[in-house]
C-alpha cells in the first residue's frame with residue numbers, strides 16, 4: 001500500500017506534465033493549424049479548423065505521457081538488460097572475435113555466399129578497417145578527428161596516380177600509400193597540436209574538406225570531378241583476375257575456368273587481411289609504451305608532460321598511424337572500384353566512420369564490427385529504404401547516446417596486469 | 431670540485447607576473463641535496479606558481495632556476511620545456527588537484543610513468559611490436575618496479591582497478607608512487623596531505639622520510655599541515671604575497687614574528703599549529 005502511495009504522485013505529475021504540453025501544443029496549433037486562408041469567389045475568407053488543433057493537442061498529450069511512462073518503467077529494465085553486457089567476461093569476447101574471423105574466412109565457401117553478398121561484405125570490411133584505424137586516433141588518443149576521410153582519399157589517389165604514372169604494382173603502392181597518408185597525418189597534426197575537443201574537430205573537418213576541394217579542382221593531376229578511371233586491378237603474385245591479360249591469369253595458372261567472381265572473392269580476402277592487420281596492430285600497440293602514451297594523453301595531457309612525455313610525438317604518432325591505415329584502405333578502395341572521384345570522399349564518409357567508432361564503443365574492436373554492420377550493412381541490404389537512411393542514422397545515434405553513451409560494447413581492459421594468472425583465479429573467489 | 435655540489439636547486443630572483451598580477455616577486459632560495467625543503471605560506475602566496483615555474487608549466491618573467499645533478503651536470507630549468515625538465519633534469523611533480531590517468535588501471539599509471547625507459551627498450555615500438563625478448567624483459571622490469579611502489583604505498587590489492595575509482599587518500603599516494611616510478615632526482619609535492627586524515631598524514635610523513643633516505647631523493651614540499659612540515663622538513667621557505675618573508679630551519683621559522691603575523695591574517699588554527707608544532 002505504501003508503495004502504491006508513492007507510485008501515485010509521479011503518475012499525477014506525468015498527467016499534469018502531459019496536460020501542460022498539450023495546452024502549449026494547442027496554443028501553438030491555433031495559428032499554425034487552426035486557421036487557413038481560403039481563396040474563393042467572394043475573396044479571401046478564414047477557414048477555421050478546430051478539429052486539427054484538438055488532434056494535435058491530443059497527439060502531444062499521448063506522446064508526452066507515453067514518453068514519461070517509458071522513461072519510468074521501461075528505462076530501468078533496459079538498463080538492467082544492458083548492464084549484463086559489460087559483464088561479459090573478456091575471454092568470451094575474445095572467443096567471439098576469433099569465431100567471427102573464422103566465419104569470415106569460411107564464408108565464401110558457403111553455398112549461400114553469392115557474389116553480391118561477398119561484395120557487400122567487402123564494403124562493410126572497408127568500413128570496419130577504417131573504424132579500427134580511426135579508433136586509434138579517437139578512441140585511444142582521444143583526438144576527435146572529423147576529417148579522417150581525407151587520408152582515405154589520399155591513399156586512394158596515391159595508388160591511382162602512382163600506378164598510372166609510374167606503372168607501380170598494387171603491392172608496391174599499398175605501403176607507399178600508407179606512408180604518404182601518414183605523412184599527411186603528420187602535416188595535419190602540426191597545426192592542431194595545441195587544439196583539443198571541439199576545436200580540433202572543427203580544424204580536422206576543415207582539413208578533410210580542403211583535401212576534397214583540392215582533388216576536385218586540381219584538374220591537371222587529379223582530373224577534377226571526372227576522377228581517375230582505369231585504375232589497375234590487383235594481382236595475386238602477378239596473376240591477374242581478368243579473362244585475358246598480358247601476363248598470366250589466375251584462372252589460367254590454376255587451370256580453372258575464368259569467372260568474374262574470382263576477383264570479388266580475392267578482394268574480399270584482401271580486405272579481410274588488411275582489416276586483420278589493422279586490428280592486430282592496434283591491439284598490440286595498445287600494450288606498448290606508444291599506445292599507453294596515447295591513452296595517457298587522452299586522460300590527462302598535463303600529467304603526461306610532468307612525466308617526461310613529449311606531447312608532440314605522442315600526438316603526431318597517433319595521427320600518423322591512424323592515417324596510414326586509412327591510406328591502406330584507400331588504395332584498396334581504388335583498386336576495387338577501378339575508378340575514383342572526389343565524390344567518394346565527402347564529409348558524410350568521415351561522419352559515418354566516426355559514428356561507427358562512437359556507436360561501437362570507443363576502443364572496442366568487436367563493437368566496431370557490429371556498428372559497421374549496422375550503419376553500412378543494413379542500408380546496403382535495404383536499398384529501398386535509402387531515403388530514410390539519415391533518419392534512422394540520426395535516430396540510432398540519439399538512442400545510443402541515451403541508452404549506452406559509452407557505445408555498444410565498451411569495457412576497457414587494462415593493458416597489463418600485476419599477476420595475470422592469480423588475478424583471474426581470484427575473480428571466482430568472492 | 432671533488433665533492434658533489436651540496437646545492438641541488440638554486441632559485442635566483444624568480445619573478446612571475448600574470449598581466450598586472452605579480453604572483454612571485456624576486457624570490458631566491460636554495461634547496462640542498464638530500465633535504466626536504468618545505469615551501470609554506472597562506473593561500474594565494476604563490477607556492478604552486480613556484481612549482482609551475484620549476485617544472486616548466488610557466489615561463490618565469492625573470493629569474494634563473496639552476497639544478498645541479500650529483501654528476502655535476504647542470505640544467506637551467508627556465509629554458510627547458512616541461513617534458514624535458516621531467517625527462518632530462520628528472521624533476522618530477524605531483525599536483526594540488528590530483529592528476530591521475532583516471533580511466534587507466536593503477537598499475538598502468540605506474541607503467542606509463544616509466545614511458546621513457548620503456549620506449550627505448552621497445553626500440554621505439556619496433557621491438558615491442560615484434561614481441562622481442564628485449565622488450566618483454568624491460569616490461570617485466572617496469573612491472574616489478576611498479577609492484578615495489580604499490581607495496582610501499584599499500585595499493586597492491588587495487589593494482590588492476592581504474593585509478594579513478596580509488597578513494598581520495600589512495601589517489602594521493604598513487605600520484606606519489608607514479609612520480610617515483612619516473613625516477614626523480616627532485617620530487618616536488620604540491621600539498622600531498624591535503625584531504626588526508628590524521629592517520630594517513632602520519633603515514634605520509636613516515637613514508638616521505640623513508641623514501642628520501644632509501645632513494646637518495648631530494649624533496650620540495652608545499653604543505654599547509656604545519657605539524658607535518660615542522661616534523662619532516664630540514665629547511666622551510668615562507669612565502670607571502672609572492673615574496674620570501676623568512677627561511678631557515680623549522681625551529682627558526684616557527685619563532686619568526688613575520689611568519690606568525692602573516693599566518694594570523696589567515697586561518698587562526700594554522701597560526702596556532704605553527705607556533706606549537708605537532709600537538
Ligand SMILES: Nc1ncnc2c1ncn2[C@@H]1O[C@H](COP(=O)(O)OP(=O)(O)OP(=O)(O)O)[C@@H](O)[C@H]1O
Nearest residue numbers: 448451453471472473474475476477478479480526
Ligand atoms: N595562470 C594564472 N593566471 C593568472 N593568475 C594566476 C595564475 N596562476 C596563479 N595566479 C595567481 O597567482 C597567485 C598565486 O597563486 P598560487 O596558485 O601559486 O597560490 P598558492 O600559494 O599555491 O595558493 P594555495 O595555497 O591556495 O594553493 C594567485 O593570486 C593566483 O590568482
Ligand SMILES: [Mg+2]
Nearest residue numbers: 477478479526
Ligand atoms: Mg597551490
